[in-house]
Amino acid sequence: xxxxxxxxxxxxxxxxxCTPIAALADPLTPTGKWSANTDGSAAVPPMGWSSWNAFxxxxxxEKVLASAQALIDTKLRDIGYRxxxxxxxxxxxxxxxxxxxxxxxxxxxxxxTGADTSFRSFTDxxxxxxxxVGIYSDIGRNSCGQIYTPDFKNQPEGSVAEREVGLYxxxxxxxxxxxxxxxxxxxxxxxxxxxxxxxxxxxxKSGLYxxxxxxxxxxxxxxxxxxxxxxxxxxxxxxxxxxxxxxxYVYSLCLWGAGDVRAWGKDVGNTSxxxxxxxxxxxxMLTNLDTVTHRALYAHPGSWNDxxxxxxxxxxxxxxxxxxxxxxxxxxxxxxxxLIIGYDLRKLTPDLLAIFGNADIVALNQxxxxxxxxxxxxxxxxxxxxKTLADGSKGVALFNRTASPAKAVLxxxxxxxxxxxxxxxxxxxxxxxxxxxxxxxxxxxxxxxLVFRAxxxxxxxxxxxxxxxxxxxxxxxxxxxxxxxxxxIYQSITPWTxxxxxxxxxxxGGWGGAEADRAPYGKLLRVAGTDFDTGIGVLANSRLEVxxxxxxxxxxxxxxxxxxxxxxxxxxxxxxxxxxxxxKSRPMGFxxxxxxxxxxxxxxxxxxxxxxxxxxxxxAATPQPAIWADxxxxx
Ligand code: GLA
Numbered sequence: 001x002x003x004x005x006x007x008x009x010x011x012x013x014x015x016x017x018c019t020p021i022a023a024l025a026d027p028l029t030p031t032g033k034w035s036a037n038t039d040g041s042a043a044v045p046p047m048g049w050s051s052w053n054a055f056x057x058x059x060x061x062e063k064v065l066a067s068a069q070a071l072i073d074t075k076l077r078d079i080g081y082r083x084x085x086x087x088x089x090x091x092x093x094x095x096x097x098x099x100x101x102x103x104x105x106x107x108x109x110x111x112x113t114g115a116d117t118s119f120r121s122f123t124d125x126x127x128x129x130x131x132x133v134g135i136y137s138d139i140g141r142n143s144c145g146q147i148y149t150p151d152f153k154n155q156p157e158g159s160v161a162e163r164e165v166g167l168y169x170x171x172x173x174x175x176x177x178x179x180x181x182x183x184x185x186x187x188x189x190x191x192x193x194x195x196x197x198x199x200x201x202x203x204x205k206s207g208l209y210x211x212x213x214x215x216x217x218x219x220x221x222x223x224x225x226x227x228x229x230x231x232x233x234x235x236x237x238x239x240x241x242x243x244x245x246x247x248x249y250v251y252s253l254c255l256w257g258a259g260d261v262r263a264w265g266k267d268v269g270n271t272s273x274x275x276x277x278x279x280x281x282x283x284x285m286l287t288n289l290d291t292v293t294h295r296a297l298y299a300h301p302g303s304w305n306d307x308x309x310x311x312x313x314x315x316x317x318x319x320x321x322x323x324x325x326x327x328x329x330x331x332x333x334x335x336x337x338x339l340i341i342g343y344d345l346r347k348l349t350p351d352l353l354a355i356f357g358n359a360d361i362v363a364l365n366q367x368x369x370x371x372x373x374x375x376x377x378x379x380x381x382x383x384x385x386x387k388t389l390a391d392g393s394k395g396v397a398l399f400n401r402t403a404s405p406a407k408a409v410l411x412x413x414x415x416x417x418x419x420x421x422x423x424x425x426x427x428x429x430x431x432x433x434x435x436x437x438x439x440x441x442x443x444x445x446x447x448x449x450l451v452f453r454a455x456x457x458x459x460x461x462x463x464x465x466x467x468x469x470x471x472x473x474x475x476x477x478x479x480x481x482x483x484x485x486x487x488x489i490y491q492s493i494t495p496w497t498x499x500x501x502x503x504x505x506x507x508x509g510g511w512g513g514a515e516a517d518r519a520p521y522g523k524l525l526r527v528a529g530t531d532f533d534t535g536i537g538v539l540a541n542s543r544l545e546v547x548x549x550x551x552x553x554x555x556x557x558x559x560x561x562x563x564x565x566x567x568x569x570x571x572x573x574x575x576x577x578x579x580x581x582x583x584k585s586r587p588m589g590f591x592x593x594x595x596x597x598x599x600x601x602x603x604x605x606x607x608x609x610x611x612x613x614x615x616x617x618x619x620a621a622t623p624q625p626a627i628w629a630d631x632x633x634x635x
């Protein structure tokens with residue numbers, strides 16, 4: 001704690017010192033551009049299968065090909081499950097002295113093509129099946145298996161140097177091999193090697209591994225070299241650009257929400273893990289889910305939040321637990337998580353196929369607007385998520401987190417629809433249809449998620465609220481000065497420590513910043529005593545980029561949220577269009593009623609919303625919460 005405080009004070013002092021000379025690099029300066037990642041091929045969340053949850057590192061060619069064939073036989077490929085990804089366990093060693101990676105040909109016999117070993121015939125075969133293929137590496141010198149699960153099968157072999165199979169020092173060589181030579185389409189890059197090899201670790205002292213000064217500390221951002229770890233992941237991005245050529249690729253970041261990846265993952269990769277590993281147990285699914293629920297504005301076409309792969313089919317999510325399995329699947333779909341099956345598809349049952357193969361629910365995930373569901377109602381028992389789809393209809397999930405039945409009410413207002421007109425609901429599990437006005441009461445079975453597609457009369461005709469188009473709103477700068485872990489994340493008992501030690505506290509820096517229909521830190525939107533159920537809440541000293549799809553007008557009411565600390569200081573709200581200032585508020589202080597702010601944006605491609613704090617509003621460790629209430633783009 002004291003370390004964080006010291007850093008914050010230092011940060012503020014540095015900002016003050018640097019501002020006059022660093023004006024050009026001011027992150028609040030509008031650029032007229034969209035800065036979140038759009039490289040690669042992830043306009044919608046990637047879907048497919050991975051070996052890890054099914055087999056851990058005990059992976060081989062036969063298992064992978066059998067699951068690939070199952071994707072075809074079951075027609076899962078035809079509704080979007082196209083990626084077949086090998087995770088940890090494929091590598092044998094890094095040959096010395098030329099550094100070429102060698103494949104474990106005992107497990108991948110088609111790779112035994114001579115001294116060089118090659119995955120090319122393997123990827124050719126999968127490509128010929130109409131599939132895409134993924135491979136796995138680590139940003140450090142060593143793999144997760146070597147460091148954290150050395151008892152698992154198929155660990156790299158040989159001398160210290162031969163066992164250094166990670167990308168560190170070999171980025172260009174390995175990415176060229178994976179993409180230009182072996183023709184892979186997807187790369188997951190883990191981060192264990194940059195975390196687990198401090199000089200005093202027993203595995204280093206014993207001479208098994210070379211030390212690598214950790215860049216990432218899972219427990220503390222103060223102990224993390226944020227710029228250093230980001231730079232390494234950016235190097236991989238650059239190498240992908242070079243070596244994938246014109247071929248589409250997916251770059252999947254696996255830093256578990258550590259390293260302040262919350263702030264930069266969306267600018268570097270196509271998907272970014274927000275949590276440590278999922279397990280096939282209900283409480284752990286809750287933990288992973290909770291790491292994405294407040295982060296709708298950080299996910300866009302080309303850059304998705306990743307709460308980890310699906311465990312549908314296993315443990316608490318097996319065929320005997322259909323409520324749990326369906327909830328896990330539906331929630332992942334609603335939150336635009338990659339839908340990567342982690343089940344041995346040779347054992348697929350009709351019940352499980354009905355879950356993976358629910359085309360209506362898959363369609364929520366793959367909707368072209370790319371809006372992650374927004375938390376409409378929140379509690380530790382029931383949560384309501386609403387996802388605005390490209391055709392203006394809504395995906396809705398009513399989720400019972402508890403092991404008891406729960407009563408829930410869904411309101412037309414939560415859907416941003418008129419309460420006086422019919423709202424039609426189609427249940428995406430049973431396909432039954434019904435309609436209601438104002439609100440509807442339902443009972444949720446233990447752990448059940450009801451999923452609907454809803455249509456009705458929009459409350460805002462001729463426009464779209466920004467919180468209904470989160471896929472087009474990017475918090476380029478979100479005002480967070482001191483990153484904090486999200487305290488709302490369910491703290492499950494991890495299988496790796498059990499109840500030994502003091503417990504794993506939420507360690508992921510995903511808190512604060514920008515939220516849809518909420519103020520930062522999960523607070524409700526309320527300015528000078530007036531409640532708003534719609535808007536974007538962000539901290540002062542922030543800049544949001546908004547893609548304008550042909551709208552003529554921007555309108556909002558701006559002010560400081562009542563949850564704000566400090567109360568002194570002011571924030572000015574500015575609207576920019578393709579780099580030109582269009583409108584500006586007077587300085588707004590705590591307790592002042594929200595004021596209208598409008599701008600003409602016809603022909604503008606990128607609208608930027610800048611909230612500039614001054615005085616205490618700017619310099620606090622937690623700047624003022626700046627609210628763009630009812631923010632909308634209108635015809
Ligand atoms: C880490 C990742 C997992 C998996 C394993 C492989 O734990 O988070 O998803 O890739 O490594 O060892």
